[in-house]
Amino acid sequence: xxxxxxxxxxxxxxxHKDGLEPIVRKFQELGITIYSTGGTEKFITxxxxxxxxxxxxxxxxxxxxxxxxxLHPKVFGGILNRQxxxxxxxxxxEFEIPQIDIVIVDLYPFEKTVxxxxxxxxxxxxxxxxxxxxxxAAAKNFKDVTCVSSMEDYADxxxxxxxxxxxxxLEDRKRFAAxxxxxxxxxxxxxxxxxxxxHDLAALKVSETSGKVLRYGENPHQKGFFFGDFDAMFSKLxxxxxxxxxxxDVDAAVNLMLEFKxxxxxxxxxxxxxxxxxxxxxxxxxxxVDALAGDPVSAFGGVLxxxxxxxxxxxxEIHKLFCEVVIAPSYNTEALEILKGKKNRIILIQxxxxxxxxxxxxxxxxxxxxxxxxxxxxxxDLTNATTTKPTDQELEDLIFASKLCKHTKSNTIVLAKxxxxxxxxxxxxxxxxxxxxxxxxAESFNFxxxxxxxxxxxxxxxxxxxxxxxxxxxxxxxxPGGSIKDQLSIDYCxxxxxxxxxxxxxxxxx
Numbered sequence: 014x015x016x017x018x019x020x021x022x023x024x025x026x027x028x029h030k031d032g033l034e035p036i037v038r039k040f041q042e043l044g045i046t047i048y049s050t051g052g053t054e055k056f057i058t059x060x061x062x063x064x065x066x067x068x069x070x071x072x073x074x075x076x077x078x079x080x081x082x083x084l085h086p087k088v089f090g091g092i093l094n095r096q097x098x099x100x101x102x103x104x105x106x107e108f109e110i111p112q113i114d115i116v117i118v119d120l121y122p123f124e125k126t127v128x129x130x131x132x133x134x135x136x137x138x139x140x141x142x143x144x145x146x147x148x149x150a151a152a153k154n155f156k157d158v159t160c161v162s163s164m165e166d167y168a169d170x171x172x173x174x175x176x177x178x179x180x181x182x183l184e185d186r187k188r189f190a191a192x193x194x195x196x197x198x199x200x201x202x203x204x205x206x207x208x209x210x211x212h213d214l215a216a217l218k219v220s221e222t223s224g225k226v227l228r229y230g231e232n233p234h235q236k237g238f239f240f241g242d243f244d245a246m247f248s249k250l251x252x253x254x255x256x257x258x259x260x261x262d263v264d265a266a267v268n269l270m271l272e273f274k275x276x277x278x279x280x281x282x283x284x285x286x287x288x289x290x291x292x293x294x295x296x297x298x299x300x301x302v303d304a305l306a307g308d309p310v311s312a313f314g315g316v317l318x319x320x321x322x323x324x325x326x327x328x329x330e331i332h333k334l335f336c337e338v339v340i341a342p343s344y345n346t347e348a349l350e351i352l353k354g355k356k357n358r359i360i361l362i363q364x365x366x367x368x369x370x371x372x373x374x375x376x377x378x379x380x381x382x383x384x385x386x387x388x389x390x391x392x393x394d395l396t397n398a399t400t401t402k403p404t405d406q407e408l409e410d411l412i413f414a415s416k417l418c419k420h421t422k423s424n425t426i427v428l429a430k431x432x433x434x435x436x437x438x439x440x441x442x443x444x445x446x447x448x449x450x451x452x453x454x455a456e457s458f459n460f461x462x463x464x465x466x467x468x469x470x471x472x473x474x475x476x477x478x479x480x481x482x483x484x485x486x487x488x489x490x491x492x493p494g495g496s497i498k499d500q501l502s503i504d505y506c507x508x509x510x511x512x513x514x515x516x517x518x519x520x521x522x523x
Contacts, residue, residue: 018183018186023047024147025047028119028447030056036168039175040062047064049064049065050075054349066253091113093145093270104218141200148160148196152193199220204263210380233514241429250353255338277294280303287421287440288417290305291304307433317340332352340362342363390491411466411514420469425441426450430451436460445477445481452482466490467490472496476502476505491515494516
């Protein structure tokens with residue numbers, strides 16, 4: 014069997030016809046016989062190019078409203094026959110089955126139909142049967158057949174077919190087969206996930222067809238990849254390529270700022286997936302200045318994110334800092350020019366896209382899957398646990414601190430005052446360590462903790478944390494509650510006139 018095959022026939026049946034015309038004209042030039050169906054057949058005929066209707070081959074019309082067109086032995090026999098198998102070749106002659114060397118077929122837009130909010134019946138009709146069968150058959154028989162399964166591959170295929178007058182190498186046929194199985198497996202995954210939206214079946218199917226090789230992983234000796242549609246979520250305006258660690262920090266920044274999406278001007282600075290600065294003010298400029306004050310040391314090389322358009326005054330302040338990434342919904346012209354002043358600074362506009370509902374991570378020899386933590390603590394959720402009640406200002410600060418606490422690595426304690434992060438203790442093995450770390454850090458940056466609030470991502474098993482907080486000047490506490498020793502912390506707060514509210518919701522982040 015020759016590794017190079019001269020194509021003499023092609024079956025074309027596609028939903029997307031953009032970019033198809035040059036291929037059809039090339040087939041005409043090369044003398045390749047074209048078989049087709051329905052709308053594709055009409056498209057080719059309208060170009061003034063000869064085409065053989067599939068019905069003329071099968072002697073059977075398209076039936077069931079187009080649900081059955083190509084599902085016939087004379088079509089699949091022409092694709093699946095092994096040309097180095099004498100029996101197969103003999104049967105082609107016996108049953109008058111034409112050899113098909115090229116199959117160009119794409120699939121109904123199932124995912125787009127689901128995303129459009131269409132009815133279930135419309136969605137079901139976009140489950141392709143003939144197309145997926147043709148793709149699998151042609152790709153399986155890549156030794157004899159070339160399969161083109163997506164309009165994204167039209168240009169690549171045209172180049173291949175033009176390079177050697179219709180001769181196609183085994184290497185190219187196998188490469189197109191791999192692309193085809195990528196298309197078919199992704200399509201089946203999308204269909205399954207539609208039917209299993211509630212995860213009634215404990216099965217995990219993940220398929221991402223947009224992949225990018227990164228410079229490296231967390232460290233230079235590790236390979237790294239990103240699978241997802243980054244360009245749909247962000248418009249990159251400036252700067253170097255994002256690294257593995259950049260992407261993790263950007264993810265943390267985006268998820269944190271979603272908590273403040275429709276709030277007053279809010280600015281956050283993140284480092285190693287945790288916020289080291291966060292403030293909400295009447296102007297974005299002041300929000301940035303006060304966020305930076307939370308930890309100007311850690312902010313070096315950080316990821317910055319805003320919930321409002323970045324203006325000139327804010328950009329001028331940002332420009333004084335070395336930072337890796339800046340994210341905002343928009344930038345005014347002057348601000349953008351200022352921020353572009355650093356060659357490698359990555360500048361992103363965040364677009365409105367749907368975020369994944371589930372979180373997936375590897376674990377042991379398998380994977381863990383969970384729903385995202387969509388619960389955001391609100392004033393209506395709070396239960397006063399103490400005789401002293403928080404003031405209106407403290408309530409606002411408690412919710413502010415709680416939102417941040419939810420997005421900080423456990424064990425964590427967050428200290429805030431006047432909608433500004435004073436400090437947090439992150440990723441500690443004990444809650445006491447987290448609190449002591451936060452207090453030490455706040456004091457090292459000259460924050461006055463008198464009147465500040467404290468948020469904890471989980472309950473206090475002992476009263477030691479509220480005692481330490483009280484001695485530091487903290488006057489109000491928010492925590493989930495639920496410890497069998499809650500009363501010990503409540504009693505201490507009552508004795509020292511500290512207000513404590515409980516949310517009933519734990520926000521661990523491991």
